[in-house]
Each structure stands twice: as C-alpha cells, then as structure tokens.
Amino acid sequence: MKIGFIQFAPILGDVQATIRKIDGLIDQSKITDILVLPELCNSGYNFNSFEEAWETSEEIENSIFINYLKSKCKQLNLYIVSGFNERDNKALYNSAILIGPKGYIGKYRKLHLFMNEKDYFKPGNIGLPVFDIGLCKIGMLVCFDWIFPEVWRILALKGAEIICHPSNLILPGLAQKAVPIHALINRVYIVTANRIGSEGDLSFTGLSTIATPMGNILFQASQIKEETVIKDIDITMARDKIITKRNDLFSDRRPEEYLLLIEKDVKG
Ligand code: ACM
Secondary structure (H helix, E strand, C coil): CEEEEEECCCCCCCHHHHHHHHHHHHHHHCCCCEEECCCCCCCCCCCCCHHHHHHCCECHHHCHHHHHHHHHHHHHCCEEEEEEEEEECCEEEEEEEEEECCEEEEEEECCCCCCCHHHHCCCCCCCCCEEECCCCEEEECCHHHHHCHHHHHHHHHCCCCEEEEECCCCCCCHHHHHHHHHHHHHCCEEEEECCCCEECCEECCCCCEEECCCCCEEEECCCCCCEEEEEECCHHHHCCCEEECCEECCCCCCHHHCHHHHCCCCCC
16 A cells, blocks of 8 residues: 655645645645645644634634545545644644545544644544554554654554654654654554744754654655655554564553553652
8 A cells, every 4th residue: 555745834824825735736646545744734833823823723514624635535535634723612623634535534633732832722632543444544643742652652552553643843853763763663654744844933844754663764755845755555564563473562561560651740
C-alpha cells in the first residue's frame, strides 16, 4: 500500500484559498491510499484572539473544508487525515479528522496543547481512537503530542499500524528526531505532515517525515518547499511485534511497574 503527505502552508483565515492550494498539490497523489495534511489545515494556526480562532473554525457537519476533502476522497478513492479547527457548541478543539471514499469516518482531539493554543482550544476529551479502514488500522496524534511517549504506545496497544500526525511544528528539528524513535519502539509507521512558512512571529519547520517500524526515515521533506510525497510501505512490518524469539514488544511489558504513569502530580 501507499502512504504520503502534503507539506505546504495553509492560508490563515481563508479556507477557500487553502482548498485551492491543496487542489493544486493533491492531484499528483492520485495513486495513494492514505494522505496526511498538516495541523489546523482549515484555519491556519497563529491566531491573534479567541475571536479569530472562532471565526476560522467549522463544525464537522457543516464544513466547507470537510466537504471538499470528502469529494476528493471519493473521486480519487483515498483516505485523508487532516488537522481541523473544530467547533463543537461553544468550544473549539484542535482536531484531526479521517475521511475516506465513503465520507467522514472519525476524529481525534489533540490532548496536549502547545503555548497559545491553551487560550483558544479545549484539550481533547475523546481519548485515542483507532480506526480500522480495512487496509490497515489508523491512529491520529496532533503536533505537540509528539513529546508524550504514552500516547504513541496506547495507539500501538490499541492496534494502530499507521499513526498519522498532522503538525505545525515550531521547535526546530526536535519532533523530527523523535518520530522515527516512536516508530521504532512501537513498531508502527508514522506520517508526520508538517507545514512550512510563517504566520506572524512563528516560523514552521517543514521536514515532514515518513518513518518505518524499524525506525528508519523512509522520506523526509525539505524545510521550506511545498511537497507532495507518496511512498510504498509493507504494512505487515507494523503487525510484527516480535523482537527476538524470546521477546515480544507487547507481552514483555510490565505494566504493574508503570503505575506512576497514571499519577498526575509527580515531583521527579
Ligand atoms: C504545535 O503543537 N503546533 C507545536
């Protein structure tokens, strides 16, 4: 099967312009199975106020952006994971959505908010879902989630074989170092679709990455260019959790020794 990403710069506050951009980049990817887009793709990232974040958000049911992605998935018979500024009642969530040839499938809401995101978004409240699309099982994380090993592990334990990771990374190079390691220690594929360009005082770091279950970088994009990248993968590699003939990644775990992980206030 084939997986890939589009690395580009969504246009802050202009969903139609962002759709036109994606449309110009997506046709090169006609023959992929799964395509990942960056974080907050329908809105842009660096809001000046809650009002701006609100104005650029959409409800899943009435979203111009999701309707566009649905039509593309149907037309090209593919699955798309994208970052999405989600409005639900009075709240905003920094979400990732999964869409397929038959329409909207599901969402994840970012658990770990970064910097000013805390002023606009509520932290995720729907856990870490995994979606079986037939070809494979997909989990989703969003950007700064990358620094918390627990969430990658939980998705792997729930059966995720590919973790799609829409991002707007800012801290230079750090997540790009960690992602292949998370792939290695969970034996999963990871697609980090990062954005490029800048918004106000923030610059985004590109280097979108596809990492393999052996911790190799199958492809890493440039720091600054728009790129649509599609790669062949062997999904069976993500199903094999045997490390040696006497070691299994999952059954060798010692969860009874990990109880500190579920305590909130730790002193270190
Ligand atoms: C980030 O979480 N967008 C850095």
